[in-house]
Amino acid sequence: MAKAIATVCLSGNLPDKLEAAASAGFDGVEIFESDLLSYSGSPAQVRRMCEDLGLAVTIYQPFRDFEAMPDALRARNLDRAERKFDVMQALGTDLVLVCSNVQAAAIDDPARAAADLREMAERAARRGLRIGYEALAWGRHVNRWRQAWDIVQRADHTALGLIVDSFHTLSVRDDPAGIAEVPGGRIFFVQLADAPRLDMDVLNWSRHYRNFPGQGDLPVAEFTRAVLASGYGGPLSLEIFNDEFRAAPARRTARDGLRSLVLVESEAGAATLPPPPRLDGFEFLEFAVDHTTRGLLADFLGTLGFRLAGRHRSKEVELYRQGRINLVLNSEPDGAAAEHFEMHGPSVFAMGLRVDDAAATLQRARALLCATWQERLGPGERPIPAVRAPNGTLVYLVQSEPGRRSIWEDDFELLPPFSALGTGEPANSDAEPELFAIDHVAQALAPGQMDGFVLFYRAVFGLEPEPLQELPDPQGLVRSRAMVSREGSVRLPLNVSESRQTATGRFISAIAGAGVHHIAFRGADAAHAAREAAARGAPMLAIPENYYDDVAARFGLDDATLAALQAAGLLYDRDASGGEFRHAYTGAFEERFFFEIVERDGGYRQFGAANAGVRMAAQARRQARHGQGLGAEEL
Numbered sequence: 001m002a003k004a005i006a007t008v009c010l011s012g013n014l015p016d017k018l019e020a021a022a023s024a025g026f027d028g029v030e031i032f033e034s035d036l037l038s039y040s041g042s043p044a045q046v047r048r049m050c051e052d053l054g055l056a057v058t059i060y061q062p063f064r065d066f067e068a069m070p071d072a073l074r075a076r077n078l079d080r081a082e083r084k085f086d087v088m089q090a091l092g093t094d095l096v097l098v099c100s101n102v103q104a105a106a107i108d109d110p111a112r113a114a115a116d117l118r119e120m121a122e123r124a125a126r127r128g129l130r131i132g133y134e135a136l137a138w139g140r141h142v143n144r145w146r147q148a149w150d151i152v153q154r155a156d157h158t159a160l161g162l163i164v165d166s167f168h169t170l171s172v173r174d175d176p177a178g179i180a181e182v183p184g185g186r187i188f189f190v191q192l193a194d195a196p197r198l199d200m201d202v203l204n205w206s207r208h209y210r211n212f213p214g215q216g217d218l219p220v221a222e223f224t225r226a227v228l229a230s231g232y233g234g235p236l237s238l239e240i241f242n243d244e245f246r247a248a249p250a251r252r253t254a255r256d257g258l259r260s261l262v263l264v265e266s267e268a269g270a271a272t273l274p275p276p277p278r279l280d281g282f283e284f285l286e287f288a289v290d291h292t293t294r295g296l297l298a299d300f301l302g303t304l305g306f307r308l309a310g311r312h313r314s315k316e317v318e319l320y321r322q323g324r325i326n327l328v329l330n331s332e333p334d335g336a337a338a339e340h341f342e343m344h345g346p347s348v349f350a351m352g353l354r355v356d357d358a359a360a361t362l363q364r365a366r367a368l369l370c371a372t373w374q375e376r377l378g379p380g381e382r383p384i385p386a387v388r389a390p391n392g393t394l395v396y397l398v399q400s401e402p403g404r405r406s407i408w409e410d411d412f413e414l415l416p417p418f419s420a421l422g423t424g425e426p427a428n429s430d431a432e433p434e435l436f437a438i439d440h441v442a443q444a445l446a447p448g449q450m451d452g453f454v455l456f457y458r459a460v461f462g463l464e465p466e467p468l469q470e471l472p473d474p475q476g477l478v479r480s481r482a483m484v485s486r487e488g489s490v491r492l493p494l495n496v497s498e499s500r501q502t503a504t505g506r507f508i509s510a511i512a513g514a515g516v517h518h519i520a521f522r523g524a525d526a527a528h529a530a531r532e533a534a535a536r537g538a539p540m541l542a543i544p545e546n547y548y549d550d551v552a553a554r555f556g557l558d559d560a561t562l563a564a565l566q567a568a569g570l571l572y573d574r575d576a577s578g579g580e581f582r583h584a585y586t587g588a589f590e591e592r593f594f595f596e597i598v599e600r601d602g603g604y605r606q607f608g609a610a611n612a613g614v615r616m617a618a619q620a621r622r623q624a625r626h627g628q629g630l631g632a633e634e635l
């Protein structure tokens with residue numbers, strides 16, 4: 001189906017918006033009146049610009065407060081309409097959106113509204129133009145799509161049709177199913193918007209918090225399915241009022257917008273995409289380092305029980321391993337890692353996910369407008385395709401093939417005892433590794449990036465967002481939302497903070513952008529793993545006495561349990577069904593990312609959000625001491 005976007009979704013002046021829409025690949029735009037009024041070029045120039053960019057002007061909007069006004073205002077409103085018809089003709093569009101009247105003076109009379117709209121449609125028809133009528137959720141008397149449809153039917157004019165907007169229907173929990181019964185030709189235009197569920201008045205919710213389909217909590221795919229069942233064959237158009245979108249780079253927003261439409265179209269059954277992959281956890285994380293930081297990071301990982309397991313056959317790349325955890329340290333002087341290191345310093349630049357079908361996932365990613373990547377190969381090396389995440393880091397698609405050698409055997413010279421293991425199965429010198437899997441990988445994002453990352457992981461990998469958490473850092477609030485795969489093997493918390501002084505904000509400054517902020521490793525016995533790590537010199541975060549008083553009171557822990565937690569420096573959480581979480585954090589590597597040791601018992605699925613405040617305060621204390629040139633010992 002044709003895809004359009006309203007200029008109000010995008011930042012910049014009108015030419016910026018149009019160029020962004022065209023560069024993303026939209027077929028058309030909704031010209032918002034305020035964008036035209038504040039632009040210095042004529043409507044005819046806007047029309048030429050759109051023609052040059054290959055964009056159709058699908059609609060001009062909005063025309064407000066027209067129908068069912070007292071007699072004195074009726075003639076003036078019809079005059080006003082004629083003036084806008086002139087603008088439409090100069091713009092080269094035949095359709096205008098009339099949104100339902102919000103004025104206190106509006107008369108509660110559908111017959112009157114129908115008569116007025118009929119007169120407007122009659123005048124439009126004389127010029128070959130059409131009117132679409134949309135119910136705003138906060139319209140004075142008309143605020144449901146069914147009321148608008150009733151009025152359109154009463155007016156009974158071929159130049160008057162219905163416009164539906166998913167936000168106005170879904171925000172007020174109105175049922176979209178009936179839209180399927182409207183003859184498709186009578187629906188003149190369809191606008192799509194999602195939004196997070198917020199407990200606030202619908203007008204402010206609509207004007208500030210809408211987002212693209214797939215970024216919020218509304219059933220936009222179900223709405224779209226009903227619309228398509230009507231036989232509607234016009235464009236699907238995005239209409240997002242969002243404070244962050246107004247400030248974000250227009251091209252990025254436009255690309256996300258088109259990605260959301262491709263996704264919702266497939267979810268509604270109107271187009272087919274290869275399915276999202278079945279995921280089986282993280283196969284590896286790869287760090288971009290230079291020689292110096294490679295040594296420092298290797299030492300840090302050593303304190304957590306990782307050991308050098310192999311060296312790449314043709315590149316300056318080392319593999320560190322424990323259990324099923326593979327950590328790759330890449331100091332190859334050219335290639336994607338070096339490029340990343342130049343820009344960001346030592347940081348995670350790629351993650352490998354185990355997928356059931358790498359080729360299908362790659363195809364899905366491309367259909368969803370994602371850039372893909374293939375690293376240069378040495379002789380005999382295995383090609384592993386990758387998708388670029390919104391911050392430019394790579395997500396490698398690792399397809400395990402039973403009976404085939406692992407990627408590690410193909411590309412690495414493995415060292416004993418790891419070389420003895422054929423298939424990349426749990427491999428350590430100990431039978432029982434302290435840490436056996438990557439539990440979750442948390443990323444810090446700059447303000448305004450959350451929605452784009454949520455959409456990327458949801459669309460390409462089928463991850464689902466968990467509810468938003470608000471975490472108190474001593475220097476500001478951190479908002480956190482975890483993207484989790486259905487079977488729970490891939491967990492990606494995403495953190496955003498407006499403040500530059502929070503742990504999240506400091507990270508963004510340190511690496512000049514969004515990236516992996518912390519990596520959690522799972523073990524069967526977190527207390528043992530944390531104690532061993534500390535004994536090997538890992539810089540574990542100190543937890544205040546007050547925390548243990550509180551946790552004992554909150555969960556009614558017995559003395560022995562409490563003492564065991566405290567001795568290992570563990571934090572503790574328990575969910576409603578008795579699932580337990582024990583975890584401990586290291587200080588940051590080079591003031592950047594840090595590690596976490598976690599133990600999950602009894603089906604615990606979250607991340608210990610209740611303890612985030614204590615963790616961030618401990619990090620802030622450590623940071624302050626470092627700022628004063630004091631070492632960890634003085635903490």
Ligand SMILES: O=C(O)c1ccc(O)c(O)c1
Pocket residue numbers: 061062097099134136165191206207239
């Ligand atoms: O917020 C508004 O006024 C407004 C205007 C036009 C629309 O199509 C809409 O959905 C909302």
Ligand SMILES: [Mg+2]
Pocket residue numbers: 134165191239
């Ligand atoms: Mg609308």
